[in-house]
Amino acid sequence: MSNKQLQSAITYSEVMLEDAQAGNWDRVFDIEVQRSELLEKLFSGNIQENNIDDMDAKIREIITINKKLEAITLKARNNAQNDITSINKGRQAINSYAQNAS
Secondary structure (H helix, E strand, C coil): CCHHHHHHHHHHHHHHHHHHHHCCHHHHHHHHHHHHHHHHHHHHCCCCHHHHHHHHHHHHHHHHHHHHHHHHHHHHHHHHHHHHHHHHHHHHHHHHHHHHHC
């Protein structure tokens, strides 16, 4: 596991956070695939003990960014659920109106 690779994972995470904040969900998902592949490679290799403290800090930074991403994702999911509920209520109202208008 190298510091350079961990820094790349942080950069991916930061870009994902920015895109999530902007609502660019397709890009968030695309970058997540790349980041996941990188993280799998990182954690399947050997850890160099001389870099443990720096690596710990970088991993904590990724976790912090992930928590922010999770919060944004949860909010977006709830907003989508509310939109779907509103659409369904609108459909029901239209259907009721159509049945009563006949």
